Amino acid sequence: MKFRRKYLSIPYVLFLVCFVVIPVLFIVYYAFTNKGGQLSIDNLIRFFSDKTNVDVLLISFAYAIINTFICLLIGYPLAMVLANRKYNKSSVLVMLFIMPMWINFIIRTSATRDVLNWIGISTGAHSELTTIIGLVYNYLPFVVLPLYTTMLKMDRSQIEASLDLGANPFHTFFKTIIPMTMPGIVSAATMVFMPTLSSYVISDILSEYNVVLFGSYIDLYFNQADWNFGSFMALIMLLLIGLSVFITRKFSKDDRGGRSIW
Amino acid sequence: MVRWERFKKILAKTYIYLVLLLMYAPILVLVVYSFTDSDQLGIWNGFSFKLYVDLFKNESLMDAFGNTLLIAVVSGIVSTILGTLGAIGVFYSEKRFRQPVETMTQLPVVNAEIVMALSLAILFKVLNTRYSFLTLLVGHLVLTVAFVYLNVKPKLMQMDPFIYEAALDLGASPRYALFKVVLPEILPGIFSGFLISLTLSLDDFVITQYLKEPSFETVSTYIQKIVAKHPIPPEVRALSTILFAIVLVFVLAITFYNNNKAIKLLKARRGRR
Numbered sequence: 001m002k003f004r005r006k007y008l009s010i011p012y013v014l015f016l017v018c019f020v021v022i023p024v025l026f027i028v029y030y031a032f033t034n035k036g037g038q039l040s041i042d043n044l045i046r047f048f049s050d051k052t053n054v055d056v057l058l059i060s061f062a063y064a065i066i067n068t069f070i071c072l073l074i075g076y077p078l079a080m081v082l083a084n085r086k087y088n089k090s091s092v093l094v095m096l097f098i099m100p101m102w103i104n105f106i107i108r109t110s111a112t113r114d115v116l117n118w119i120g121i122s123t124g125a126h127s128e129l130t131t132i133i134g135l136v137y138n139y140l141p142f143v144v145l146p147l148y149t150t151m152l153k154m155d156r157s158q159i160e161a162s163l164d165l166g167a168n169p170f171h172t173f174f175k176t177i178i179p180m181t182m183p184g185i186v187s188a189a190t191m192v193f194m195p196t197l198s199s200y201v202i203s204d205i206l207s208e209y210n211v212v213l214f215g216s217y218i219d220l221y222f223n224q225a226d227w228n229f230g231s232f233m234a235l236i237m238l239l240l241i242g243l244s245v246f247i248t249r250k251f252s253k254d255d256r257g258g259r260s261i262w
Numbered sequence: 263m264v265r266w267e268r269f270k271k272i273l274a275k276t277y278i279y280l281v282l283l284l285m286y287a288p289i290l291v292l293v294v295y296s297f298t299d300s301d302q303l304g305i306w307n308g309f310s311f312k313l314y315v316d317l318f319k320n321e322s323l324m325d326a327f328g329n330t331l332l333i334a335v336v337s338g339i340v341s342t343i344l345g346t347l348g349a350i351g352v353f354y355s356e357k358r359f360r361q362p363v364e365t366m367t368q369l370p371v372v373n374a375e376i377v378m379a380l381s382l383a384i385l386f387k388v389l390n391t392r393y394s395f396l397t398l399l400v401g402h403l404v405l406t407v408a409f410v411y412l413n414v415k416p417k418l419m420q421m422d423p424f425i426y427e428a429a430l431d432l433g434a435s436p437r438y439a440l441f442k443v444v445l446p447e448i449l450p451g452i453f454s455g456f457l458i459s460l461t462l463s464l465d466d467f468v469i470t471q472y473l474k475e476p477s478f479e480t481v482s483t484y485i486q487k488i489v490a491k492h493p494i495p496p497e498v499r500a501l502s503t504i505l506f507a508i509v510l511v512f513v514l515a516i517t518f519y520n521n522n523k524a525i526k527l528l529k530a531r532r533g534r535r
Contacts, residue, residue, distance in 0.1 A: 003436050003437065004354075005350060005351060005354040005436070005440070006351050006352075006354045006355040006356075006359075007351060008347040008348070008350050008351035009347065009348045009349075009350070009351025009352045009355060009363065010351065011344055011347060011348070012344050012345065012347060012348025012349075012351065012352070012363075012407070012411070013348065013351075013352075013363055013366075015344060015403065015407065016363070016366045016367070016369075016370075016407075017366070019382065019385070019400055019403070019404050020366060020369050020370055020378075020404055021366060021369070022385065023378075023381030023382050023384060023385040024369070024373075024377075024381050026381060026384045026385055026388065027377070027380065027381050027384065030384060074281060077277065078277070078278065078281055081274040081277060081278055082278070084274075086271070087271060087274040087275065087278075088274075088278070091517055092514065092517050092518075093278065093282075095513050095514070095516075095517045096282060096513075097281075097282065097285070099509060099510070099513050100285065100286075100289075101461075101465075102461055102465070102509045102512075102513065103289065103502075103505065103506060103509055104464070104465055104481060104482060104485075104502075104505060105465055105467070105482075106467055106481075106482045106485050106486050106489070107289075107292075107481075107485060107494075107498065107501075107502050107505070108288065108289060110485065110489040110493075110494050111288035111289055111291065111292050111494065111502065112288040113489070114288075114291075114303050114493050114494050115287065115288045115291050115303070117493075118291075118303050118304045137285070137288070140285065194372075194374065195374070197374075198374035198375070198376050198377070200376065200468075201467055201468070201486065204490070205486075205489060205490070215374070215376050218376055218377075218380065219376060222380055222383070227384060227387070230380065231380070231384065234376070234377045234380050234381070237374055237376070237377050238373070238374075238377055241372055241373060241374060241377075245368075245372050
């Protein structure tokens with residue numbers, strides 16, 4: 001066989017097919033079969049007929065929305081200040097905000113819990129609050145990065161133009177700066193929203209298992225070896241992720257994915 | 263007006279440093295209390311290195327640390343080779359082949375870790391595979407390989423498409439041309455792909471938890487098992503301090519290195535004008 005450069009991709013493609021595509025197809029198959037292996041929609045009926053299941057999903061949505069909102073609320077002005085040369089010229093400072101990503105998140109999360117307990121905010125008594133604090137701590141760096149990069153690219157003369165033409169700073173912010181940084185806001189939100197929904201270690205550690213997010217719920221059923229029902233919930237997760245990817249693509253055309261920050 | 267500007271500047275700086283302080287507070291508390299021998303956070307028993315000595319005497323924690331490095335390095339190397347070859351191969355393929363591979367590559371990037379872990383657990387159940395280092399390796403490769411691909415691909419696109427042809431015309435064999443001409447061009451992408459794959463693997467919990475053999479513990483799984491019921495063990499404070507220091511040095515080094523490169527690039531631009 002003559003050497004061709006395209007043959008180099010064979011191992012990569014085979015790997016993806018065997019360990020990414022086929023396993024996902026297995027999830028779909030298990031979601032629509034029962035324990036005996038027959039095709040059925042039992043899992044679907046079971047999921048939507050029990051209020052607990054739907055509640056867990058809704059509560060997870062609530063946590064994801066609150067977390068995304070707080071992260072943006074803290075991260076947006078932060079990125080604005082960091083990207084403004086009047087206030088900050090140091091890229092080291094920017095890196096310091098992103099650096100927690102590289103510190104083991106189990107250590108970070110349990111450190112947050114221990115410190116909260118130490119200063120009197122008990123994870124047992126204030127589970128909702130401590131869970132949200134833990135989530136914000138974990139996801140803030142992921143918000144700062146995309147916001148910061150869009151703000152660096154932002155056309156500052158448009159802001160000056162807006163002010164020169166008589167808009168007050170308040171109007172300028174909402175009518176000029178926010179629309180210009182919309183791609184950054186959308187990609188920051190997706191970096192937080194879906195991962196919050198599927199996370200489980202953070203809420204487990206910070207709420208002493210009082211707050212159950214959708215990720216923990218899936219984990220629960222798989223630990224009980226209820227593969228079919230667990231698969232059905234994993235499928236719901238997959239569909240939600242697909243939906244969020246679709247929405248993100250519509251909003252930001254220049255998003256090229258990946259976590260390349262080098 | 264000038265006073266207003268100064269006030270804004272002070273406000274901005276205060277905000278940055280306040281958030282930074284809050285963000286690092288938990289880890290800094292661990293760092294401070296790693297230098298005392300009390301079992302409980304918040305109780306200072308005087309300065310001591312005892313926890314550091316305890317850390318190196320704690321065999322299971324040291325094993326976990328070694329395992330974490332082992333799986334990160336092995337999966338990092340394999341994933342870099344697999345992803346780089348994949349990117350090169352796909353780059354030179356026809357469009358109708360390229361499109362589906364690009365889509366497949368996006369799947370592990372956007373997918374939730376728990377879904378990937380579950381899907382692989384089902385696969386191994388169907389295949390009746392016993393959990394071993396190999397199943398864990400597969401999990402970590404799924405986690406990282408797409409990021410290598412995505413870091414190499416832009417370098418291939420930036421490359422002058424004719425240098426490979428030129429090398430062939432000048433008598434190089436395809437393999438020689440790939441190694442001596444294409445590889446050096448895309449090396450920065452390969453390197454950043456490797457680094458990203460290392461960091462993803464070092465930090466991983468979910469996939470590791472699902473796909474490891476029961477006796478194999480990494481730092482994440484080992485600590486998670488303890489903190490599920492207890493506070494952070496004292497010697498882990500010492501470990502956290504060491505890890506924090508390593509990450510800090512590494513991040514600062516990369517920033518300075520990149521900054522220099524950025525400045526050099528800017529200068530080159532100006533020169534060309």
